[in-house]
Amino acid sequence: MTDYDVDLFVIGAGSGGVRAARIAAGYGARVLIAEEFRVGGTCVIRGCVPKKLMVYASRFVDHFEDAAGFGWDVPQPSFHWSKLVAAKEKEISRLSAIYRTNLDKAGVTILDSRAEIEDAHTVLLKADERRVTAGMILVATGGTPVLEPDVPGRDLAITSNEIFDLPEMPKRLLIVGGGYIAVEFASIFARLGSKVTLVQRGDNVLRGFDEDMRNGVRDALIHAGVDVKSGFLPTAIEKRGDALHVSLTKGTHIEVDQVLTATGRRPHTLGLGLEKAGVIVDDIGAIKVDAYSKTNVDSIYAVGDVTNRLALTPVAIREGHAFADTVFGHKSTAVNHTNVATAVFTTPELGTIGLSEMEARAIYDCVDVYLASFRPLKATLSGRQEKTVMKILVDGQTDKVLGVHILGEDAGEMAQILGIAITVGATKADFDATMAVHPTSAEELVTMRVRTARYERAPQGLDEAPGAAD
Template sequence: MSQYDVDLFVIGAGSGGVRAARIASGYGARVAVAEEYRIGGTCVIRGCVPKKLLVYASRFPDGFEDSAGFGWSFPAEPTFSWAALIAAKDKEIARLSGLYEQNLAKAGVAIHRQRAVVAGPNAVRLADGTEITAERILVAAGGGPTVGDFPGAELAISSNEAFDLAELPEKIVIAGGGYIAIEFAGVFAGLGSQVTLVHRGEKLLRGFDEDLRDEVKAGLEKRGVIVRLNERIASIAAGEGGSKRVSLASGETLDADQAMLAIGRAPHVGGLGLEAAGVRLNEKGAVEVDAFSQTSAPSIYAVGDVTDRMNLTPVAIREGHAFADTVYGGRPTTVDLSNVPTAVFATPELGTVGLTEAEAREKGEVDIYKTRFRSMKATLSGRDEKVLMKLVVDAATTKVLGVHIVGEDAAEMIQVAGIAVKMGATKADFDATVALHPSAAEELVTLRQKWTG
């Protein structure tokens, strides 16, 4: 009989922790999991899933407007209810959280609905004081929004609170230049808010291909978002009736109903007892792990955003599964983080996989294939919106190193293109693929002329 209460104790019931718990249990391990908030984690509860639902909602006004070009008319102007949208979102999130809990229960995983901290290399302590011993501990506590360090920062909301606002703000100032800031700027603008996006950098979306960065900024501005680059919030003061007075570093003052900070995310490691248990953290405060997600304490592992490797939900799921396969399935497995497709759900949305043009040029000579065109839908709707597609190709081997898209359904296209890039497809492979007509995606296999601009 084991000297421990459980074989595996998982701290955090988000996507990575739930997957690891279920797979480990399937291999015969005795597993317990603790979650202090709601089962499902950031992605399901207050991240990518509710965000995508709000993105869908924000695009309906465009659809109503576009429909006139296709012969549709409405007896009255469509009306929108923020309260109805949030209620529908909450209902769906509750359903998904329930499914996560059911799947854990079906797998035989014991669930503790309270905070857990590491009490030693082989023990955790629950909020009620109960100590549970475990042969191994998996930390999957995720991350959370970074807080501001300027006067009045506590008056701003984060992406967490944005999902549960009592009403849609007429005016909102959003600080940040990453995907969260950009997505919420598009959501609020699409639903009718006046949005000002403040970013301290020279361009939005650091680390993305330059053409994508320019295209997304242009798309935001077409939706009415005021983009202020090389700027930052200096302070926030409370105004009348709950309003905010946002002072910028340039000296300008903006009056708004809400101010939102989307200036980064940090791993949830505070107060978890990791360092006392011998777990090393890196200079950013993230848990250091090896290729198999093992920390410097041999009995403690970590997956997902708490490790700050690649903070994407599917990556956390892969890491959790790989951990269980390695430790309990007898199949040592690592996660390849190269050529991971990702999307920014702006409007129009961005999809990208592989190397940017700048990254590829650092490695050698490249050929660029690029097109920017009006979609068939826009010909009748009259919407001033273009689709951008770009292939980055190794000049010597003709291997496709990167695919970059901005336009409607870019995320759907990039998921499929990601398969080709992951397999090492060449430009000749793309060229040999018969186009599916009429579609926007066909441009990916009909690009013939190298870009010389």
């Protein structure tokens, strides 16, 4: 690769691109990385990190209310949106600076510029129209929010990119969508004091997640004061004075201060120049890659959300690391995208690993279901009428645990630890043999002995029917 200006040119300094750049540099590669916005990418700047900070802020209202049950006399609290936004900005700026420092220490050169591909080995820097040649090009530009539906006044809506930096917190907020971004912001703003309406095309939130967990999140949103309207979408948005007048399907209307469109994200490949190099993308612009993140062009790779394989920050990091190991460390490394733990940071939060019940029953001949719902210890004194729900799905023939789903406090933390057990192929007997930690909510995972349902695939293509519970 010595005939080129650098060995590796990375487009996009988000989680995946930064990891790839650092590891490649550690192998001795000469690396340039270009970023047109801020180093850190979606997760650090306008995604996971600022969102989680706002989740923490939103939960204090519950903490203040709960304190009385434990003997505390708490004065009437007040919330200041501008203080939260300023504190959030300070933290993400600190993290972005750390990313820069780590790249510098690794010997990676950072270019604050948009970069576009001109051919299989050439990148154009838009800041100064300079061209750089590279032995390898890695595309790690992530995803971008989709503004849907396409209706009159759509440009008046905002996306998750803008929601973190609003000059004022909306007193009335309409959220369009039913995915994890939509339900997380609905939960956040309802607890911070906004009147939140969530409209979605489907009949329930969180399509693709386990049905019991979907129902639990939906019910928790409603309990928090969110007006959940299924089967509704905006048909027009109009500015009227300081408010937005939104027309909805079925002839209904709503007046709000902000409309947040959270209907999904798409790979950020528009105008990147991929077609000049002959890189193949799919119908939504996702870059097609093989198990080692290589495109159909030998010198161009892609990792993270831009490939639309599994749009999660830890996945992008793992893919970036595997790319560097494969190409510059000469250790062929493919990423396993199965059994990836994830969390939805509503309140209560959802943690999940493995198959949902519907997925398990579609694949396995016999599925055992263990389901528990209980009031956590903290709620007994706080008086909060909340439930923790835990679900374990087991292959009825081999006893292997196929999936675990938790709705409750610290569910995301539990899902991370469970990810280890599921990855190594733990069985229900392994769970049962594990000593409980008492008193915790997590102990329920190793004390659930009573099977609540068994689903066996009927012979000759007949529909499955639930068996009797133990």
